[in-house]
Structure formats: structure tokens, C-alpha cells
Amino acid sequence: MSILMADPWFASLPVADRKTMLASCEHLRLRPGEMLFRQGDAPDGLYALLSGSVKMSTLSAEGREAILIFLEAATWFGEISLIDEQPRTHDATALTEVELLVLDPKVFRSLMQRNSFATAIARMLARRIRLLYGIVEDAGLRSVRARVARRLLLLAEVAQRPQDGHAIVPVTQEALAMMLGMTRQTLSKELRFFKQHGLIRLAYGKIEILSENKLSALCDKE
Numbered sequence: 001m002s003i004l005m006a007d008p009w010f011a012s013l014p015v016a017d018r019k020t021m022l023a024s025c026e027h028l029r030l031r032p033g034e035m036l037f038r039q040g041d042a043p044d045g046l047y048a049l050l051s052g053s054v055k056m057s058t059l060s061a062e063g064r065e066a067i068l069i070f071l072e073a074a075t076w077f078g079e080i081s082l083i084d085e086q087p088r089t090h091d092a093t094a095l096t097e098v099e100l101l102v103l104d105p106k107v108f109r110s111l112m113q114r115n116s117f118a119t120a121i122a123r124m125l126a127r128r129i130r131l132l133y134g135i136v137e138d139a140g141l142r143s144v145r146a147r148v149a150r151r152l153l154l155l156a157e158v159a160q161r162p163q164d165g166h167a168i169v170p171v172t173q174e175a176l177a178m179m180l181g182m183t184r185q186t187l188s189k190e191l192r193f194f195k196q197h198g199l200i201r202l203a204y205g206k207i208e209i210l211s212e213n214k215l216s217a218l219c220d221k222e
Helices: 015-024 079-084 105-111 115-141 144-157 173-180 184-196 212-221
Strands: 025-030 035-037 046-051 054-059 065-071 075-077 091-094 098-103 200-203 206-209
Touching: 015 025, 015 098, 015 105, 015 115, 065 144, 065 173, 079 105, 079 115, 098 105, 115 144, 144 173, 144 184, 144 206, 144 212, 173 184, 184 200
Parallel strands: none
Antiparallel strands: 025 098, 035 091, 046 075, 046 098, 054 065, 054 091, 200 206
């Protein structure tokens, strides 16, 4: 409960809904590289990530990977296919040792009969649609620098934060370039700019966000 309460969405649910969810969940562990589900799979539950990191991605017919996002602890996901009862839209792969809770689809459908829970799910979807619209807008209207800044801010929203409060985004430069649909060279140029101006700190396999306010200002200015 203490881990999941870090998620504002879960924390906003009525106590009765939270208790029903946790009492009905099963515990699951994944090894690094193990897939939770594949694109096209039937929906088998709503997931809560307790520890570790999960990559959401898709593969083209030619085998090219498009990375959508990396999920960190205290994140609920997998609701879309439960709502429309259609196959999974992408792959979910464990990047590290992962612990999850899995809420059975039958329990999810039962909870959806409660106005409080259904309203909370609608708010979750509305937030994600806003993020999606923002990404589409970035691709068509914003500069490369603003697109990189915006994506780092989105990743920071679900990233772990040590005691200093700085978000640690667990993403390689190669993966971030794939997410943004740009070359590694173009991304490296923008990351060097951010580093030189004290916005980020680069490390192996991760990016530390030092100033979310300055990144946000870049999004508005560019």
C-alpha cells in the first residue's frame, strides 16, 4: 500500500475501492527481458508495478522497435484493453527484476460498476489522452530541442526520485532517440546543450533531471 500510494491516481480512490483492488490482486515476478504481454494478446488484467522498470514498445513488420515509454514503480497500466475488450496494443517487457500486482479482469469489470472507480478510470484515460495529444503536437509544431525537453519531462513524471527530489529517468540515449524518432547524433547534440546549461546530468543508462522548471520553460519558448 505504501508503494502504491505514491501514485496520485490510486491515492485518490475511495478506501473501499483500494481495499477491493488489493484484496483481489495476485503477485507476479518477472526476470529481466521477460515479457508481461505481447501486442495482440487478450487482456488478462490490470497491472500495478511495485518495483523495477517495464518497457512499453511495438515492433514493425521489418523488426524495427518503437519505444513508447518506460514505466516505474507505483504505476497502474493495462486498462485500455480491459475497457474495450480488444487485444493488447503493444508489448510490455521487464527491463529489470520486476514485481507486479495483477487485478483479474472480472474484478475490474465489477469495480467499473462503481461510479467512483469508473470516474477514476475516465480521469486516468483523459490524462493519457492529453499526453498523447501533446506528443502529436510536439512532432508537428515544436523544435527538436523542445521535443526532447518535453519527452524528458513526461518520463520524469513516472521516474523514481531519490532524497534530493531529482527525477532519475532510466533510459539510454539510443532508446530515447527511438522514442523521439530522431537520430542518435541529433539527440546527443540537444542533450549536450541541456548538460552544459545545468538542466540534466548524464550517466550510463540514465538521465538525471536537475531542473524541470528550465526544461518546461524551453518547451514554452521553442
